[in-house]
Amino acid sequence: MKVEFTTFLLIASRTLIPTTAAPEEWEYPKARKSPKSAKASSKLMEADYPDEHRVYRSKKGELKVTLSLGEALYKSDTLTQKVIGFNGFVGGPTLRVKRGDTVKIHLKNDLPPEYCNTTIPALWNQYHGISETNLHVHGLRIPETSNPNNLRIQAGDSYEYEFKIADDQEGGTHWYHPHSAGSSTLQAGGGGGGLFIVEDEKGDLPDEVLKMPEVPLRIQFFNFTYLQEDYSAFHPSSYVELCKKHCIPAENRYLCSEYFFENGPEKGSYNRTIAPDGLEYETLLVNGVERPTITLSSGQWYRFRTLFVPTRFRTIEPSILDESCDFQLLAKDGHYIPVAPRKIRSGFMTSGSRADFLVRCHVPGTYEFRSLSESRDSSNWIASQKRMSLDRVMAYLKVVGEQKEADAAITQFKPARPCYLPDLTGVTPDHTTYILMSGLNPELPAEEGLPEERPAWGSGISYYAINNYGALSPTFLNEKDEDMLDFAFELSVGSIWEVDYFVPQIHPWHQHIYPYQVISFPEMDTHNDFFQDGDYHDVLLVPIGGDETEDYGKAVIRTHLDSITGQMLGHCHFYRHTDRGMALVANIAGQDGTRSDKVSKCYSKGGQMTFDLV
Secondary structure (H helix, E strand, C coil), X not given: CCCCCCCCCCCCCCCCCCCCCCCCEEEXXXXXXXXXXXXXXXXXXXXXXXXXXXXXXXXXXXXXXXXXXXXXXXXXXXXXXXXXXXXXXXXXXXEEECCCCEEEEEEEECCCCCCCECCCHHXXXXXXXXXXXXXXXXXXXXXXXXXXXXXXXXXXXEEXXXXXXXXXXXXXXXXXXXXXXXXXXXXXXXXXXXEEXXXXXXXXXXXXXXXXXXXXXXXXXXXXXXHHHHHCCCCCCCHHHHHHHHCECHHHHHHCCCCCCCCCCCEECCCCCECCCCCECCEEEECCECCCEEEEECCCCEEEEEEEEXXXXXXECEECCCCCEEEEEEEECCEECCCECEECCCCCECCCCEEEEEEEECCCEEEEEEECCCCCCCCCCCCCCCCCCCCXXXXXXXXXXXXXXXXXXXXXXXXXXXXXXXXXXXXXXXXXXXXXXXXXCCCCCCCCCCCCCCCCCCCCCCCCCECCECCCCCCCCCCCXXXXXXXXXXXXXXXXXXXXXXXXXXXXXXXXXXXXXXXXXCCECCCCCCCCCCCEECEECCCCECCCCCCCEEEEEEEECCCCCEEEEEEXXXXXXXXXXXXXXXXXXXXXXCCCCCCCCCECCCCCCCCEXX
């Protein structure tokens, strides 16, 4: 497929690389400078480092890298399982770039081919095209034409991405993953994805934060049982069964199979037992390892750059509860919170969420970096639309050195705001609408209502609908009259868009290109320190819950549709639901470069990025 190239810029921060070869225990030194073997390079790091930590860095204004999506092998004492990864290992390498860099990614599709074509209209909004792929850089402000979602790279083929973005890109923690309609569950939920870190530069942050050692954490929850059921012959809507009924040519249907999960593990068996938190044990990995030990120095602050990628609808609540450790929030979804850092009890992360935590432990010993399960289930939302979080130890922190007295806390600061991330709390929106995902009807409080008439369950509306729109055509192009969905929203570039986002539900709302500011959250029993009005997100799932009889509410979000025209894709960020059409497209019309005259106190291209101490 021929796609017109445009360019965008990314930024990354300097990460400290593990100093031991053993993947189960990593030491993060106090020094800001990385070891010589972690020197900036456009190639893979030396082989004495664990694959899970390989890093590509930009050099002389350019990041040039090859990413190959294909088979990786996960091994533990009890399980050997084929999964999907980049460059031969679970997940993918970390990519780090600076402001002004050119990024060139040679993406190779090393997946096994399909022997019977399933990319056909009969299987739109079903699993299909599992050997086709592309690459989505999640969290970056780039137009759809620069990172096209409708691109389908066939098995054995490759594609050259080349991007550059504006000089006002905010530093932050982002990531990349496959995003081909019909196969995201298998490819991203089955292991493919890595951190994409946009570096801050001198003057962007206070020095004590800018020079802080970093711990990159790619947290993946693999539900192998779920993947096997969805892609083998166990269920009428599984990939293999759909392939056997619909693929072309029909004489090849006997060849329908799925390579990675259909036949189960290479060795051992899936852990189908239920943990005390009521969810599957399965496999929770941190940088490709179950419950690794991370060695830290006593009294030293660290920046934990955290990404969470589950196979299905599971959440985590990261925390370090011991009184000997400090645990604070710096950023969410690659965007600094309005006043940072913020003391919190725990985070709340859903599929594709990122969070930057500041961690310091004063007393030598071993501590748990774990997920809590404190947000409660929804008691009266139909079809269990809210599930408990995983209650698991994710990693152990081994704190070494002499005991240190707790010194002064990090001075709070207000980060500089680029003009695509302005403070919109006092701004009158130009467009207003709502987002209500799923065809299910909630049981509402008597005084509440929905913004539209919802058909009764089973009367024809798809479970995967958004608002009153049916499932989306996977082309995302909407160029023909017969397309299943015209643009859901017509919006103007440079305008302010307000959305009533109805919760609770298991459907995290993600929109490409434009992050959004949460103007108001609904009442919650938990996580009122992690979720606060004024925070920016690009993936949002709210742990709604006030009084036991009120499991319903809405968050109000606003977006500055700054400078970029064209299509904006919005969708549920659980891959299974995206693959089944739970998405819509907004057309952002007007002149590129247009910015709202309602935003102020922000910097633009070439402006000075400064912070204010509180």
